[in-house]
Amino acid sequence: MKTNLFILKFLLMTFLMLNVVSCESKKSDNPLLDTQWNGLAKSPQETEIILKFSKDKFDVLQGEKIIETMNYTLNNGDINIEKKSGGTPCNVGTKGKYNYEIIGENLVMTPVSDDCADRIKSFQGIVYKKIEIKK
Structure with a gap:
């Protein structure tokens, strides 16, 4: 027993x-799940934006306003993105692939390929700072 x-x-x-x-x-x-990152996008002038990640999408915010929503998947250090909605020059459905790296409290995304040249200009060379989310 x-x-x-x-x-x-x-x-x-x-x-x-x-x-x-x-x-x-x-x-x-x-590692991006439920995180937020602040940076200065170049669209065409520098504009402060926030990348707000959830399970399979992220919103790009300017202030409190969502200016773009993208679906994403992660694979071996790459982030694959697809525009779902928003007012930026990229067409809905436009896909891109970026290497991403989290270094301490910083997020860096380096373009691998992207069907939208304006998005490359917006993301390239930007260091996003992690925002602590208050619970």
């Missing part, structure tokens, strides 16, 4: 530990 109880406790603890590890690895799969 003690052996069965021991095995049951062992299996329960193992299950709980695997569940915790699984949850933690899912968080780290997307």
Whole structure:
């Protein structure tokens, strides 16, 4: 009886530990999830914007106003983006691919390819600073 109880406790603890590890690895799969970044975009003059990331999209805000929304996926240090809506010169559906790197509290995106030249000008060479989100 003690052996069965021991095995049951062992299996329960193992299950709980695997569940915790699984949850933690899912968080780290997307380092941009639920983050916000502030930077000066060049569109055509420098304009302060915020990139606000959620699970599979990010909004580009100017002040409190969303000026563009894009879907994104991450893959081996690349961020693939597709415009969903907004008033910038890029057409809806326009895709781009950027290398992204988080260095401390900074986000840098370097263009790999993009069907919208204006977006390249807007993102290239900008260091975005992480904004702490108050909960």
